Amino acid sequence: MHMSHLDRLRAVFRSSLNLPSDAEVDGLEYRAIPQWDSLAHMSLIAAMEDEFSVMIDTDEMIDMSSFAKAARLLERHGIGAAAL
Numbered sequence: 001m002h003m004s005h006l007d008r009l010r011a012v013f014r015s016s017l018n019l020p021s022d023a024e025v026d027g028l029e030y031r032a033i034p035q036w037d038s039l040a041h042m043s044l045i046a047a048m049e050d051e052f053s054v055m056i057d058t059d060e061m062i063d064m065s066s067f068a069k070a071a072r073l074l075e076r077h078g079i080g081a082a083a084l
Contacts, residue, residue, distance in 0.1 A: 005052075005079050009071060012051050016044040030065040044070075052079050 003011070013025040017035040030036055036044075041064075045056050048070065054077040056064070064070050 005074060006071060008051055009048070009067070009074065012047045013044065013067060013070070016040060016047045025067050028067045048074070052077070054079070 010025050013019070013028065014021060014023055017025075017033070017040055019025065019035065028036070030041065041061070045061050045064070048054070049056055052074060054074070056073065060073055064073055
């Protein structure tokens with residue numbers, strides 16, 4: 001079965017932040033949970049770049065402070081993930 005871009009993004013978030021496979025991530029924000037610290041943020045960025053074959057620049061890294069912003073970032077890179 002083909003996973004949507006949002007499902008793939010959710011999986012990247014769960015994996016990078018060591019969250020359970022059923023964890024709700026759509027409303028997640030940076031530092032709202034202990035797992036999403038600065039180190040996990042860099043891991044998350046790298047995982048997103050790998051999963052979606054994009055290059056995320058420094059300004060985007062800094063601005064990406066929530067799941068919703070991550071989805072919008074992907075949309076700006078031409079990936080239809082922003083239909084939250």
